[in-house]
Amino acid sequence: MAPRLSLVVPIYNVERYLGECLDSIAAQTFEDFECVMVDDGSTDDGPAIAKDHAERDRRFRLVRQENQGLGAARNTGWRHLTPGTEYLAFVDSDDIVPPHAYQLMISTLGDTGSDFAAGNALRLRTTGLTPSHAHRRPFRETRLGTHVSELPALVTDRTAWNKVYRRxxxxxxxxxxxxxxxxxxxxVSVPHHFLAERVDVLADPIYHWRVREDGDLSITQKKTDPRGLVDRVRSMELVREWLLARPEPAFAEHLRAYDRNCLVEEIPMFFWTVPDGDHAYRTAYQQHVSRLLHAIGPEAQAGLSPQLRLKYGLTTAGRMHRFVALQRLHRAVRRTRQAVGRR
Incomplete structure (x- = not known):
């Protein structure tokens, strides 16, 4: 008989954290699961740690492949799942899953019949746990059987690992x-929110998202890496392309909502790093963000604040020296206000 829950854990050069991650999975109060670990061509001792878990606990098994990246490793894990499992979840191999996480989400799905459950997250540091700013708005309160059209903040719920899906x-x-x-x-995560009939949103923290404080930084911590900027813009474009390809009338409104979020929240995250980036980073910002802004179109930008319209105008015009000067001024004003507020 197939286990009820399948877990996929991609592994690449995380020997420092992997044992703690796999131990947290083994300690789940929901015990009826399989864990498919995908060694994505690691060059450290992580695969040996994974192999040891597979030998000690029959719920764990190891799949190996040449290095292809995180997306490919998740897909490989999905292809190796046992047929007929009821639920599916993904875990990043440097993070920790609290003991109650899957019990809570699966029991909630059993009560509601929703397509998937998504939960809150905490940032994990050596000094302890703190709320994840990225998950603060959509997971402020528990809302069962909801949808992104009812809770627009769910469009910011982009992470793969804070969810349990019905397989x-x-x-x-x-x-x-x-x-x-x-x-x-x-x-994947954003289109799933649009495709779902109902989603369970849980304010309870069900995931501990690690901040790497030394050694190799995580992808999200490499703030001024041009590749990160280029790929993040491409990620937004892929969501837009998927929405544009949907024939259902409702998806035209979903596209407008997504574009609005890109303009107001996601693209402005680059603003704070552009002054600190080198020439390559600033060039990547100007070229790739300009392409995205042209695709979204001027009508969507018409209702933005004057400040945003100015920054986007400078971006598309290639006036990066003016953009950087404006952003440095904006950053200085913000820091002054924050300092006054703390007094």
Whole structure:
């Protein structure tokens, strides 16, 4: 008989954290699971740690492949799942899953019949746990059987690992993770929110998302890496392309909502790093963000604040020296206000 829950854990050069991650999975109060670990061509001792877990606990098994990246490793894990499992979840191999996480999400799905459950996250540091700013708005309160059209903040719920899917929903959606890019989560997670009939949103923290404080930084911590910027823009474009290809009338409104979020929240995240980036980073910002802004179109930008319109105008005009000066001024004003507020 197939286990009820399948877990996929991609592994690449994380020997420092892997044992703690796999131990947290083994300690789940929901015990009826399989864990498919995918060694994505690691060059450290991580695969030996994974192999040891597989030998000690029959619920764990190891699959190996040449290095292809996180998206490809998740897809490989999905292809190796036992047929007939009821639920599916993904875990990043440097993070920790609290003991109650899957019990809570699966029991909630059993009560509601929703297509998937998504939960809050905490950032994990050596000093302890703190709330994840990225998950603050959509997971402020528990809302069962909801939808992104009812809770627009869910469009910011881009991460792969804070969810438990009904396997039938995930498989039928036909969305696998894009391969060869960073920020591969959103082109799957965001469309799933639009495709779902109902989603359970849990304010309870069900995931501990690690901040690497020394050694190799995580993808999200490499703030001024041009590749990260290029791939994040491409991630947004992939979501837009998927929405544009949907024939249902409702998806035209979903596209407008997504574009609005890109303009107001996601693209402005680059603003704060452009002054610190080198020439290559600033060039990547100007070229790739300009392409995205042209695709979104001027009508969507008409309702933005004057400040945003100015920054986007400078971006598309290639006036990066003026953009950097304006952003440095904006950053200085913000820091002054924050300092006054703390007094």
């Amino acid at each position: 039938s929903f995930f498989d039928a959606a036909g969305l696998l993770y894009p391969e060869g890019i960073l920020y591969e989560d959103a082109p």
